[in-house]
Each structure stands twice: as structure tokens, then as C-alpha cells.
Amino acid sequence: MIEKVKTDKKKLLIYAHYYIPDVASTGQILRELAEGMIDEFDITIVCVVPSYTGKVADEYKKKMFYKEEINGVNVIRIRVPEFSKINKLSRVKNILSYFIGAMIATFKVGKMDYVYSISQPPILGGLLGVWGKWMKRAKYIYNIHDFNPEQTMAVGYSKNTLILNTMMRIDKFSCKQADKVIIVGRDMVETLKGRFNYRRVPNHAFINNWIDEKEIHPLSGDNEKVIAFKEKYGLIDKFIIMYSGNLGLYYDLENLMKVIEKFKDREDVVFAFVGEGSIRNKLVHYKEKHNLDNVSFIPYQDKSDLIYSLNAADIHWCVSAKGIKGVSVPSKLYGICGAQRPVLAVLEPGAEARLIIEETQCGYVTDPENYEEVEAILNKLLKEKGTSNLDKMGERGRAYLEKNLTKDVSIQKYIKEIKSS
Numbered sequence: 001m002i003e004k005v006k007t008d009k010k011k012l013l014i015y016a017h018y019y020i021p022d023v024a025s026t027g028q029i030l031r032e033l034a035e036g037m038i039d040e041f042d043i044t045i046v047c048v049v050p051s052y053t054g055k056v057a058d059e060y061k062k063k064m065f066y067k068e069e070i071n072g073v074n075v076i077r078i079r080v081p082e083f084s085k086i087n088k089l090s091r092v093k094n095i096l097s098y099f100i101g102a103m104i105a106t107f108k109v110g111k112m113d114y115v116y117s118i119s120q121p122p123i124l125g126g127l128l129g130v131w132g133k134w135m136k137r138a139k140y141i142y143n144i145h146d147f148n149p150e151q152t153m154a155v156g157y158s159k160n161t162l163i164l165n166t167m168m169r170i171d172k173f174s175c176k177q178a179d180k181v182i183i184v185g186r187d188m189v190e191t192l193k194g195r196f197n198y199r200r201v202p203n204h205a206f207i208n209n210w211i212d213e214k215e216i217h218p219l220s221g222d223n224e225k226v227i228a229f230k231e232k233y234g235l236i237d238k239f240i241i242m243y244s245g246n247l248g249l250y251y252d253l254e255n256l257m258k259v260i261e262k263f264k265d266r267e268d269v270v271f272a273f274v275g276e277g278s279i280r281n282k283l284v285h286y287k288e289k290h291n292l293d294n295v296s297f298i299p300y301q302d303k304s305d306l307i308y309s310l311n312a313a314d315i316h317w318c319v320s321a322k323g324i325k326g327v328s329v330p331s332k333l334y335g336i337c338g339a340q341r342p343v344l345a346v347l348e349p350g351a352e353a354r355l356i357i358e359e360t361q362c363g364y365v366t367d368p369e370n371y372e373e374v375e376a377i378l379n380k381l382l383k384e385k386g387t388s389n390l391d392k393m394g395e396r397g398r399a400y401l402e403k404n405l406t407k408d409v410s411i412q413k414y415i416k417e418i419k420s421s
Helices: 026-035 088-108 122-136 150-154 161-177 186-195 222-233 253-263 282-290 302-311 331-336 354-359 371-384 388-404 407-419
Strands: 010-017 041-048 065-072 073-078 113-117 139-142 178-184 205-206 240-243 271-276 295-298 316-319 345-348 361-364
Touching: 010 026, 010 088, 026 041, 026 253, 026 407, 041 088, 041 282, 041 316, 065 088, 065 139, 073 088, 073 222, 122 139, 122 161, 139 161, 139 407, 178 186, 178 407, 186 354, 205 371, 222 302, 240 302, 240 331, 240 371, 253 271, 253 316, 253 371, 282 295, 302 354, 316 331, 331 345, 331 354, 331 388, 345 354, 345 371, 354 361, 354 388, 361 371, 371 388
Parallel strands: 010 041, 010 113, 041 073, 113 139, 139 178, 178 205, 240 271, 240 316, 271 295, 316 345, 345 361
Antiparallel strands: 065 073
């Protein structure tokens, strides 16, 4: 008897905000998630045209919507206005354009069985999922990468209690409407429960983010492309302490620059910042004002080149500002572990990333705003450069990733949780 091949896959709509080729970390994760689930679901992504840097290419300025297919995933892109990351009004216009466009695009995707949204843009990402649930009469999965308004409050981005209270009510509403809330850290589970005073907490699950361990893996120091990266940015024969990722408000980088300044006379050391973000210009200004010749700013690397920049470093920062525990998890930790590099972490006790680092002993950790301890750790690392201790830290991180934080492990968990919603 010939077994009938099942072809009627369930349909899944994902509101992604950013999607490849944009370099936003959530966009990269959602690309891997979507492509990893195409054997189980017929997937459609609703996102903006490539614009994470604030600029929009001419080919995406002619229509309101653009339909594409990328590696088996259907993509509907929404034209949005260009913006500046240091101009709040232009960012608001950009985000609202995406929100309204995504609502309209919902009518262009046909029947859906599941709707999935992430917590970006803040508050609006959750509302889009509710909208999709209502319009498509579908099950709704709300994936929270960052809790807001808690994140906004933690860094003092807004102190308007009316706005903050309204944001909280709206996002709690989105959580209640979700058939399942998926959070990305153990500490975030407690935040979700705390929002509801531990009573009638929405159905939820915890799944770590991940790195594709086949794409990001350790390379030898004499790898041609690693050497080429170092040569391009003046890093040859330097001990490289790297921050790779968003140069934004949630990492206390401006104060960490004051610690880095104490090492300005170390010609054998480079502090490399790889990425863009809202405070990049402030950091560059500080470097120039204080003549920090051993601080280097490097543009975002294409995803295909990320392996070389991550491997170029001897040490990687993994940091969050005070108050971010339970609110967000710095996913850059997974790339650091993938490249088998040791970690210099500034994270609150009990934070998901800190728990992983402490469990694996893959780096040194201290608390946010403990700048004296950060300086002491930097001195300790400089004394240990070239020793096997740093190599062993990186090896422990990589071993933990291969067992617990691989792409396939996490994606299978997502498939299970979506189908059981």
C-alpha cells in the first residue's frame, strides 16, 4: 500500500518588522526560524523593505507593497519612510508606517491557521498579532524578545507615567489575547508572571534564542579571511576586545567608554565596536575628544562575514544596562559561544545570559555599574592573554552551545509550541 504524502501544511503568518537582508538580530533569527519550519508550515512574512540603517534603496520606493519569495518563504514588504536613529520623530513615522502597512497587508495573505508576532516594534508588535488573530481567526503566538514598557523604563527613555501605564495596559492585553506567549529567558518568565501578580498568567513557554552553530564556528588564527578583516581595520598584532552588535541605549556603553579610557596607553590592545546604533555618534565623539587611539569603530558585517569578525576577537563584551534583567536577553552571547571566544560580561545576577555564563564558566562576569570591577577584569584578561585559560573558557562556551543552544534544538521547540497553541 502506497502511503499518501501529506501536502496540506498549516499556514503561518509572521509579522517580522525586519527580515533579511536587514542585519537586525531579530530579523536574522526570524529568517532562520522561518526557513527551519518550512517543512511544517506554509509561511508568509510581513516586514518592511530593507531599511534597518535608516536608508531605503531606490528599487523599494516605487510601490506600497513588494512580494518576494526567499528560500521558500513568502515575503510581503512594506515601503516605509527613511529615518535617522537619533531623530525620534522620524523613527516614530517609520514605525507607524510599518504598523499601518502591516495591518493592510494582513488582507493580502489569505487564510491563516497561525499568526506569530514578536515584541518589535515595542507594543505595536504585540498589537499586530492581535489584529492578525482577529482578522484571520487564527491561533496567536506572541514571542517576546524585549518587555516594554519595562525596557523603556529601565534606561529612562521616557518618564511619562501616562504613556508608560498605557503601554503596559496595551502589552498586557496582547499577552492575554495570545494563545501562547513565548519568552527567551528564564528571568523573563518571572517578569511575565509578575505582570499579572502571579494570577491568571497567560499560557507561556520558554525557548532560548540560538546561533547557527554550522555558520558560526571557531576558525584558526591564520584563517585568510580573519587576517583580511584584521588588516582592513588595523587590528593586526593587537589583543582585540570586541563589542559586536547594536550600539543602543540598553548597554551602558557610554559609561563603559570611561573605563576603556583608562587603557588608552595600551598600544597592544584594541577595543573594537562592530555595529551601528543610536549612540554610535556619542561614542565616536567621546573617542575623539579623549584621544582614544586604541578604540576602533567598524561597520556592521554582512551575515556571511560575521564568522570572521567574531573570530577576530580575543575577548567579547556581553553587556546590559542595569534594570534589563528579566526584560531582554543579549543574543550576542550565542554568537560569542559559537566562535568559541571567552566573554567579558556585565550583567545582573539572575539574568539569563549571566546564568549561562556562570553555568559554563565561559567568561568573567560582574554587575552593571560596577566600573571598578570591570576595570579589574580587563586587567586580569590582559595578564592572561596568550594563556590556555582563555582558550578553555571559549571551549566550554562552545560545548554548551552544541548541546543546548543549536538552531535545530530551538526550532523544534518552536514547532512543538506553535502546533500545541
